[in-house]
Amino acid sequence: MAGKMKKVREKLENISNHLHQFSFSVGSSSYVQQVIDERATSPEVVEAEILGRDQEKQKVISLLTNLGNSSEFIILPIYGIGGIGKTTLAQLVFSDIHFKDHEKAWVYISQTFDLNKINGSIRSQFQIEQSQLTDAKGPNVDPPTRKNMLIILDDLWEHSDFKLDALKHSLKTIGNGCKVHVIVTTRDASIAQKIQTTEAYQIEPLSNEICWTIIKQIVSYEDRADKERLKETGKEIAEKCGGVALAAQALGYMLRFRNFDGWVSVKDSGIWNASSSGYQTSPYDNVLASLKLSYISTLPYLRLCFAYCAIFPKGHKMAKDDLIYQWVALDFIKPSDEVSTWQHGENCIKQLLGMSFLQRSKSTSVSNYLLHTFCC
Ligand SMILES: Nc1ncnc2c1ncn2[C@@H]1O[C@H](COP(=O)(O)OP(=O)(O)O)[C@@H](O)[C@H]1O
Ligand SMILES: [Mg+2]
Structure with a gap:
């Protein structure tokens, strides 16, 4: 035992010597470098590729703006399961012409909630816009009048009442007399309820037809010689997406280079049943099944x-x-x-x-x- 301990100590000493020899510094690993909080999702969206959300976009805009006539500060959460298209819907609203004269900020929050970083990110995005305006017009021109604000907080996971109240409070003060419209996306209905100032909006699943269209786009359906033969099977597969865009994308990607038999084997795969074999079915079952199918077919x-x-x-x-x-x-x-x-x-x-x-x-x-x- 003593011998073993000695060897371990020697190894550790060796490692420690290398640390100095090669000037490695503790804590400077690429891990630390990479977790700097940057916007992991962005407001950019290719609208032509987004299907079936026009009405919902208009609905969200009117929920925000109709109330906005009377209220200075609104938080409208959009909630729904992962992959259904919350971020995409928020992107559509963000880039809509309705908000062209607003100051806009997009913050990706995800699982690490840091109020200072959220505030810093919002303020820096607003400041950039303000300084760009001042530069463009020259130094002798009056500073631009303050605009109403649109803030998107994408993918909120924080449950703590205390932290959510602090977030609400700081968003409210950011406006400084201007209207502040905030959209929060989250998977969790209870988080939506805690943060909302107006009733949260539950995003609708896409129709089977839209899921089928997403799949068709990815598999270049129109260019395929066997398209008529694939049609019915494809539609049945699209139904299994449960209206979730991400599932349609994953399945489409998997089906791209498969022939008719390959499509049938995806449709008839046992994985669809296995996923809901638990006591309770969940809306996630089909999404997980489609990802699992993709995984095993790689x-x-x-x-x-x-x-x-x-x-x-x-x-x-x-x-x-x-x-x-x-x-x-x-x-x-x-x-x-x-x-x-x-x-x-x-x-x-x-x-x-x-x-x-x-x-x-x-x-x-x-x-x-x-x-x-x-x-x-
Ligand atoms: N209506 C849609 N039409 C086509 N693709 C969509 C649509 N909605 C979402 N997607 C795509 O599906 C994926 C998941 O959407 P996303 O908005 O990230 O979901 P969520 O934010 O709910 O997890 C993304 O790659 C997105 O581009
Ligand atoms: Mg998202």
């Missing part, structure tokens, strides 16, 4: 690459280059004659994005990715 090396991402904490932003280096170092990705190892790594990232297992995180300098919260 090649083993890609499953390894994905599983590796589980070592990072929830909400962690993974830098693309680091991730590829780590996959290569662990021998998950091997060189081939056709593509370089690096291209191979990039392809893995593309595939995981396509399967909706990873999502893009907006950052100014590097490509960062998050595990989709569904996969955490």
Whole structure:
């Protein structure tokens, strides 16, 4: 035992010497670098690709603005299960012409709630707009009049009454006499109720028809010679999405290169029943089943690459280059004659994005990715 302890001590000393020799400093790991809070979702949206949300967008705008005539400060939560399209709906509202003269801020909150960072992010986004206006008009022009504000707080997970009250209070004071419209997206109806100042809005599931259209877009249905044959099976698969956009995307991605038999095997997979074999069915069952189907239909090396991402904490932003280096170092990705190892790594990232297992995180300098919260 004493011998073993001695060896362990020697090893530790060795490591400690290396630490000094190579000038590694404690706490400067890429992990610390990467958790800097940046906006992981962004207000950008390609409207042409978003289907079936026009009416809901108008509804949300009127819920915000009709009340806004009489009230200076409104928090309207949008709630619904993960992947259903809350962030997308908020993006549509954010970029709507109705708010073109508002000062706007978009803050991605996720699981780490930090009121100082939320406030800092909002204020810096407003200040940028103000300084841009001043610069454009020259120094002798009166400062621009203050505008009404639209703030989106995307993906709120915080339950604590105390913290939510503090958030509410600070949002209220930010307006400084102007109207403040806030949209909060959250999965949790109880969080929505706690933060709301007007009745929270539960986002509707997409229709089966829309889910089928999402799938058709991804599989390039119109260009397929066998499209008539695929139609009925495709529609049945679309029904299994339960109105969840993310499920439709994941299934579409999986079906892209499959033939008719492949589509039938997806439709008839036992996974659909397995997911609801518990005591209670949940709206998540079908989403999880579609992600599980995607997972098992991928090649083993890609499953390894994905599983590796589980070592990072929830909400962690993974830098693309680091991730590829780590996959290569662990021998998950091997060189081939056709593509370089690096291209191979990039392809893995593309595939995981396509399967909706990873999502893009907006950052100014590097490509960062998050595990989709569904996969955490
Ligand atoms: N109406 C829609 N039409 C097409 N794609 C959609 C639609 N709504 C959402 N999506 C896509 O589905 C995925 C999940 O949507 P998202 O808004 O992130 O869901 P949530 O915020 O509820 O988790 C995203 O990739 C988004 O682009
Ligand atoms: Mg979201």
